[in-house]
Amino acid sequence: MKFNAEKIYRHSFASDNNSGVHPYIMQALFGANSGHVIAYGDDPFTLEAKNIFAGHFGDDVRVYFVMSGTGANTSALYSITRPYNSIICAETAHINVDECNAPGKFSGCRITDIPTEDGKLNVEMIKACIKGRGDVHNSQPGVISITQPTELGTLYSADEIRQICDFAHDNKMLVHMDGARISNAAFALDMPFKEFTRDAGIDVLSFGGTKNGMMFGEAVVFFRDDIATDFEYFQKQSTQLISKMRYISVQFSAFLKNDLWKINAGNANKMAELLADKVSKIEGISIAYPRHTNAVFVYLPKEIISKVIDDFPFYIADDENGIVRWMCSFDTTEEDIRDLLSCIRSQMNK
Ligand SMILES: Cc1ncc(COP(=O)(O)O)c(C=O)c1O
Numbered sequence: 001m002k003f004n005a006e007k008i009y010r011h012s013f014a015s016d017n018n019s020g021v022h023p024y025i026m027q028a029l030f031g032a033n034s035g036h037v038i039a040y041g042d043d044p045f046t047l048e049a050k051n052i053f054a055g056h057f058g059d060d061v062r063v064y065f066v067m068s069g070t071g072a073n074t075s076a077l078y079s080i081t082r083p084y085n086s087i088i089c090a091e092t093a094h095i096n097v098d099e100c101n102a103p104g105k106f107s108g109c110r111i112t113d114i115p116t117e118d119g120k121l122n123v124e125m126i127k128a129c130i131k132g133r134g135d136v137h138n139s140q141p142g143v144i145s146i147t148q149p150t151e152l153g154t155l156y157s158a159d160e161i162r163q164i165c166d167f168a169h170d171n172k173m174l175v176h177m178d179g180a181r182i183s184n185a186a187f188a189l190d191m192p193f194k195e196f197t198r199d200a201g202i203d204v205l206s207f208g209g210t211k212n213g214m215m216f217g218e219a220v221v222f223f224r225d226d227i228a229t230d231f232e233y234f235q236k237q238s239t240q241l242i243s244k245m246r247y248i249s250v251q252f253s254a255f256l257k258n259d260l261w262k263i264n265a266g267n268a269n270k271m272a273e274l275l276a277d278k279v280s281k282i283e284g285i286s287i288a289y290p291r292h293t294n295a296v297f298v299y300l301p302k303e304i305i306s307k308v309i310d311d312f313p314f315y316i317a318d319d320e321n322g323i324v325r326w327m328c329s330f331d332t333t334e335e336d337i338r339d340l341l342s343c344i345r346s347q348m349n350k
Contacts, residue, residue, distance in 0.1 A: 041241075075238045087107070122163070123163050272295060296328070312343060
């Protein structure tokens with residue numbers, strides 16, 4: 001999908017990556033921008049951010065700041081696998097379809113993807129795809145990677161996550177969670193981050209910030225010391241060790257302090273709820289997947305798509321079936337939703 005690169009849109013529904021930076025994050029960046037500190041993370045800003053993560057996840061947690069979501073997934077998966085492993089994930093997983101196979105390339109692993117109805121895996125599906133354990137001719141299942149919320153905007157309950165983790169651990173596998181939008185999940189579940197990650201059995205988490213009001217930066221969070229020992233080398237080798245680390249750390253401190261993460265995710269989720277509610281009342285449009293977080297997937301008549309997309313950019317998730325994705329952000333307003341809906345209504349009535 002090609003959008004108009006010459007235009008600054010008042011609002012786009014294509015991705016929460018299209019939004020700007022929350023003013024408090026910008027202020028925090030300015031606040032950290034004086035004096036010299038030691039590079040690569042030995043600085044007071046990084047210490048503070050790590051302590052805040054420890055407050056959320058426990059004192060013994062190991063936290064590393066990286067530059068992008070792809071970088072978080074890639075460095076995390078690279079560090080906890082051997083090249084003869086396979087990484088099991090949903091067919092729709094970002095690591096499977098949207099990362100140019102960076103996790104596969106760095107880790108050397110085979111990515112084994114499972115088709116799903118709603119982006120979610122369960123134990124039965126995973127069991128069915130595990131073949132050739134102990135057979136030298138087969139790649140050996142090493143990690144299950146789940147995305148929370150999924151790429152289709154759906155959510156795992158803490159119990160569903162626990163079942164997957166218990167199965168993985170009983171079968172000598174680890175579980176990675178891609179939490180690029182973890183704040184949206186925590187808000188929707190109304191749970192502390194820890195309850196559906198560490199307490200549910202997740203071993204390593206990619207914790208997102210960029211999609212919820214930060215400028216850039218994600219965290220890799222390990223809940224087990226023994227699998228984190230060599231992470232720094234994997235981080236460096238996969239180009240995810242930034243020298244001016246303070247500019248990620250200080251953003252995370254601002255993001256996690258005073259519940260900015262919750263305010264931002266709450267707005268994005270509530271705007272998506274409003275959009276889903278209103279759009280589902282328009283005749284000829286229906287919701288494609290249950291809306292749990294800040295993504296709304298709908299069946300939109302194909303002739304309408306091209307008429308709306310120029311003014312309100314969005315992605316076509318399934319061309320054949322006419323499913324489009326609208327993504328709300330920390331800065332989406334009711335007016336933005338009204339404008340999108342009135343554009344759709346006027347096109348539908350033509
Ligand atoms: C679920 C999920 N994981 C990971 C990423 C990767 O993030 P980045 O684009 O920062 O590499 C994205 C980006 O859209 C995503 O949606």
